[in-house]
Amino acid sequence: MLDRVFDPKSFETNFSFDIEASQRNLKAEPFMILLPPPNITGSLHMGHALCFTLQDIIARYKRLKGFDVLFQPGLDHAGIVTQLLVEKKIYASGVQKGTLTREQLLKEIWFWKESSGYKILDQMKRIGISCDFSRLRFTLDEDSKKAVSKVFVQLYKRGLLYRDQRMVNWDPLIETAISDLEIVEKEIDGHLWHIKYELEDGSDFITIATSRPETLFGDVAIAVSPNDKRYTRFIGKNVKIPLIDRIIPIIADKYADPKKGTGAVKITPAHDFNDFEVGYRHKLPIIDIFNTKAELNDKVPEIFQGMDRFEARKKVLELLGKKELLVGIENIKQILPFGDRSGVILEPRLTYQWFINVEKLAKPAIEVVKSGKIKFIPKHWENLYFEWLENIRPWCVSRQIWWGHRIPAWYGPNNQIFVAETESEAKAQAIKYYGNNSIELTQDPDVLDTWFSSSMWPFITLGWPQQTKELERFISNMIVVTGFDIIFFWVSRMIMMSLFAINEIPFKNIYIHGLIRDSKGNKMSKSKGNVVDPLSLCDKYGADAVRYTLSYLSSPGRDIKMNDQVVELSRNFLTKLWNVVRFAQMNGCTNDNEYDPNKVIHPLNKWIIFEIKNMVISVEEALENYRFDDATRFIYQCLWNSFCDWYMECIKPILQQTSLDYTKLEGYNLNQTLLKKEIRDTVAWSILQFTKVLYPITPFISKKLSGELGVVEISWPQIKNINIDFKQSIKEVKLLQGIISSIRSLKQCLQMSVGKKLNVKLEVMDTSEGNFIESHGIIISTMANINFVDSVNKQIPLVFNGAILHVGIDEKVDINKEKIRLKNEIENFIKMRDATIFRLNNSDFIQKASQNTIEEHKKRVEKLNDKISKIEYIIHNLEIIQ
């Protein structure tokens, strides 16, 4: 017997889903869910919980539907993040910065990974994610390394990957290049300083505006617009750079915008993307004044050398001020690029890096989505995908850090590059090239962008480059579930790489879920302190409640506002379910394998079977379309409104009765014992259907409760074989519900004294409905809390098909309220009826509306007329009493 109190902690931790997650059926249709590998530095946040839960719902549903499901977990080595974290730890322990060798650092990181890198997997298990943990993959394991090298070489051989000296975004804290996607732009309050540059001969000066005065040491020209009359006379003359008096030319270039600043702009090719372009056009030199940490180098006067860029700015301004060359300061809003990992302002920097010419890879990737081979759900995310791919720029894939896939490129003495999967192959190439086998090769010190290996995740997890059975079976039969924020980083690159490396689409569907927000709709962030921790929610309400909430709130294209209150709702629902099973146990309802829903006789049983069948069909349809919200809602409504509020309440009086016998009734042929047995079996059967459809969403409680009723293995409901004719039963139960609701409303309106039962005289017409009402009187009297009597004095008649219920009322009761209520009701019905009649009288409507619609309208008028006349009858009688 279940505990009186529903406490998820009492059973959730007892369950493990490892076995079913690893069970495979090679004869069944394959289906894979591509789990985005969390970082080894990660711990489970709400976004993970959402993403993984939705995937787990799909995985479990597909398993129940008989698919061969592969749901494989993985971990991402997360280059920069992990290296920063471990370095910080090492430095905190007293090690001097910069003294660590590459080998020492890598050893420390591997050690850290083995001791703390698996935390998130346990947290995933806590929320019931049923991956096959025996197939765990890591983006930096040996097989991944082989695959990464192979693809790198392929790209290189096809000319899609190259090494080049170009301007890149440089992170001076981590001292590495990063890709365009790793930039976060932030608006800050900045200044525009106006600085005088004197002409070489001292005869005049030109004033430029800059937000970065410290870069003047790297200036190589002043540019003005060729159309700017203010400056025409300066073009071709030379100026002296303030403080250092180096001579540079004034040039005309369309880049200089007369409307911006002073119209004259200093050109510093080494430290600005646009200036680099201008410098290139005018064949100007490039003077890089920073080291890798963005400290000033030996290209500047000695007092500035080694100075940080911001310190240098202050000093430059101070000196300019003293020389009266600083002639104005404007306050401006600036949008500056920050490193998303380091949080510092990035510097444009000219370096040698490896780039992928993604433009070529993008074309087929656009095509597979345009042609519908790959679908985004919701569809509108395609726009974002296309927009990015159509304007894509080369992807800088090299990083000047140590933790990651080492670039498989080696350099000979004259810097000749040898790209190969292994060092010995590179060596072989070198021997051929130099005709000499005593050549020393040095491997490129850099590693690849973490997203390079992530982009290969769909096929490296399946064993590529080996042609495994899994690869053949599951590639292209996948769904990926993720957030919109990594469509660029991950999704699009996986599509490009799969098409390139294995010539297959990696997956068919991309489900893009919403963003988790706090209850006010703000993004969750540590700095705001509004982060909701999924694991503490699990501790408070249970993992099932958290999962249920996420599923319930996952409407396509909408963000999820998460707070305790919504999880409470889920917990309440699960409590309800828990108590339903307690009821079943108290009434001896357990699973009977002989039970056949097609053979039930009692209309209530037929009706609830019908309701459940419909619910299952709806849930299936919803899940097939990834409408987790709908699926959850259908189950909720069926369990709570149909099963608990009506079915269970109706059968209670029957189970408690000792003298009820349906054998007399035509077509029933149910004696007391058989009837109760049929009800108990239907209760158990119904609950089991609920545990089945809920299993993908709330696996813990489903498993627990199903077990309580004697079923250990959970399967998807078999409802296709249920083919009884429900029509009559639905009609009867609706009649029953109508009668009960009417009496309840009436009673409430009359404000009868607490707990007092109404006396009702039942007048039965000799019809099947009449007989039905009479024989189910026990249900009506219990549910509506009335006594059936032979006669009543002062009464209100309630008219139904087949019977009139004369509701006896107290002499003192004020029936005016009831009259007002009924008059309002009748007014509404009349309005509705007249609107419908008006439409039917409209010749355009009759001509143009569909036949079905017209029929519906006619039926509606009939029904409304019937209701109206019944209420009129009651009002008429009320007036007589008065």
Place this chain on the structure above:
RNA sequence: GGACAUUUAGCUCAGAGGUAGAGCAUCACCUUCACACGGUGGGGGUCGCAGGUUCGAAUCCUGCAAUGUCCACCA
């Protein structure tokens, strides 16, 4: 500057060319034997605004507004 999304009850959100929905909150009543994390009965909305298409628009189209997000640019 460009694009996308959102706008429906006090709140959170479904819906959708033909009678405006749910949960929470609210009001009234009820400790009845599965459940007060419960039950019963109520109240509450010109579906952001303005046009258009249609017999009929909350729903389709156009424009606008507000909010959010992304991309691009900025001396």
